[in-house]
Amino acid sequence: MKLKATIIWGVCMLTAQLSASVFSADVFSGYTLLKQETKEMQDDDFLNQGMATVEKGGKLFASIGKNGKSCETCHGQGGKKLDPKVIATYPVLNSKTQRPITLQQHIINEWTENLGNAPLKYESSDALALEAFVRNLARGQVVNVQTGGKMVPFFEQGKKLYEEARAGQLDMACASCHNLYPGLKLRAQVLSQGQSNGFPLYRLADGKVVGVQTRINQCFDQFRAEGYPFGSEENTLLELYMNARGNGLKIETPAVRF
């Protein structure tokens, strides 16, 4: 019996390893791992709790800042002048700094520099609401982060952080779980591929909308590691790599996840 169980496990692992290598080319959204009721919650805007945050973001987007302008002054009512295809390319190379910039950082910068508002804290509820609102405009759009040209070194650094940087007392890297074992259970929780196409998303375990950098730090916390500060170089590189790793997936913001 015991031997049989081990053989079955061995076959399962072989299948998992084989499919893991397929997964690396064949990305899939965490949506596919959800229970039917959670899928329905995400799909119905009236049930999707993340939509309240998107609406809040919409109000902030239209709110007049100290300079007498709102986001709508340039980007049109409800952001209609924003191109969903461009939203799907974030993080992008910032022409001023020649470094990658996340969508949320871009919004935070505009919020103070252009509108003259008080600075927004990275991953604060207002910053997340604005990001959720903007990314929701590109819902259904295919993620398309640039990884070539000047982005190459940043993509490679992000990849290294994701795959090789073991951290914490449990000494794990992101890839230890999300590259090798997606779809398998860690205790009662199914491991996802660690895709970021639904962020900012409504996390049922937290009862609120979380950003990708908050989620990264929650993972670090679980393996007893110090996370990188929000908006830091490392988190930007991780977000860049994670988004690019999900190139081809559709944006689901606001997704619903556990």
Add this chain to the structure above:
Amino acid sequence: MKKSNLAVSIMIACFPLGILAADVPTETPTPKPEMIEAYQTWKNTDYSIGSPLGGLKGNPANGRKVAIHRGKGNCLACHQMPIPEEEFHGEVGPPLDGIASRYDEGQLRLRIVNMQELNPGTLMPPFYKHPDQFNRVSKKYQGRTILTVQEVEDVVAYLMTLK
């Protein structure tokens, strides 16, 4: 003696038995560095650690508890084990029923102490790796191994019962 002082004394007395702050809520004070037990060196010889860490004798009943405890061994996160009272055994690692028929004590000890010695890409946490060899450990766990020497030996003793 005040109640709080008594509580602290009990904690200090219990500490060598392996009551770490691991899974206990944050109000438990983090042990001071001098309270952390001295690190016991070990050597991987032919993919095995032949002798018990610190020459200690393991207690299988306690090893089973450590294996279940989510803040200590948490073996059930990844492994199916003959522990029927616990639900939701993980699927990531091999089932451990019958593990003692497949490996001897020294081989099991190395796997618990540091599986990375056998597989550098493993997901399995190294339960007794030198605290200086970790990166960016959160403050609460700095300078400490995941399990104490006694807990390692207890888990080894427990696994040896899984023939």
